[in-house]
Amino acid sequence: MRRILALSLLLLPLAATPIAGCGNGSPDPTPPATSGPIDTPKNTWTWVDFPDSACDDGSPTGIAVNKGDSKNLLVFLNGGGACWDFSTCFQLNTASHGPFGKAQFQVLSRQLSGTILNRALPNNPFADWNLVFVPYCTGDVHAGDNVIDYKDSSSGASRTYHHVGRANLAAYLQRLGVTFSPEKLVVSGSSAGGFGAAFDHDLFRATFPNAQGYLVDDSGPPLKGDAISSSLREAWYQSWRLDKALEPTCPECRDDLSQAMKHLAQRFPQDRIALLSSTQDSVIRSYFSLSADSFQTALNTTLTDVLEPQPNFRAYVVEGQFHTFLGSPDAHPAQGVKLTDWLGQMVRDDASWQSLEP
Secondary structure (H helix, E strand, O other): OHHHHHHOOOHHHHHHOOOOOEOOOOOEOOOOOOOOOOOOOEOOOEEEEEOOOOOOOOOOEEEEEEEOOOOOEEEEEOOOEOOOOHHHHHHOOOEOOOOOOHHHHHHHOOOOOOOOOEOOOOOOOOOOOEEEEEOOOOOOOOOOOEEEEEEOOOOOOEEEEEEOHHHHHHHHHHHHHHHOOOOEEEEEEEOHHHHHHHHOHHHHHHHOOOOEEEEEEEOOOOOOHHHOOHHHHHHHHHHHOHHHHHOOOOHHHHOOOOHHHHHHHHHOOOOEEEEEEEOOOHHHHHHOOOOHHHHHHHHHHHHHHHHOOOOOEEEEEEOOOOOOOOOOOOOOOEOOEOHHHHHHHHHOOOOOOOOEOO
8 A cells, every 4th residue: 555655746847847859949840751760850740650659548749850960869758657457547546647649749848947858958969960869658667569458447347547657668669779879878757757768778879789878777777686675666667668668688587687777887898887866766666655765775786786887887966856957957966066067077978977976
């Protein structure tokens, strides 16, 4: 019961602070082609429909693209909770629902100021990059590939849920792969999108094998062992079919999700991998039914035992209980260093780039 009550707190913070794209101009009103390379004007957001994608309700969704002047590419996966049974998906509504199409993106795109997708953000290392915004409406941290019927234990009613976040990404990447040839590729996301960036990084690297790769997991910490309870991990595997994403390269992830990032660091040793977190993130610790101190201990254990031994991994950790950084990247400096400066070091391959922790 404690977990279900905690999860009711999850949707509001994530849905109230989504990161919409913010370049010059508003979403282009002209619908793009439905296949082949994505042809859009520069420095303006264009919504691209994907008929072969789906939100939780089965309605098609898509992505938003804002082409820049460099060859580099930043993909951002949005957050918005998670769910895995009738109660969490349809009663507590702990994940963002569809539909999400052009109209919904036009509303989100008005939230321009301060985000990492704003070309005008001071000192933004991605100011001239190609930008892609991936919405979230599948309840599976962008990592699912399963259509499931959930049954209400009290009424016997059954409803269908499309946990197809990873399948959606595979569809998007078919077109992104023939649209861009990036020299540098950043796969990023916040909260549910942070988990997705970590769990789906391999899809992006398969699409862009020649790019210099970077992973920025903002507030989606895959904690070590039973800090994420076995019952919760098993629900994710069963409902989302998380095994399709992780089992081929990380069979031990079923018992320890932190191994997913460790495997990425080892499979792609030239990629730079980063985790951003506050020490007692109130949203994530509620999600995992952890006290503030227990979350902090679990985070420190994950960093010390699993991630920091990887030579291409760095952490950006700030004292506090706040959730997500990329929506306001310079609001919480670590050891006096702004996140935009730290990310700039990361993508410039600066040898002085290092972990910053309390």
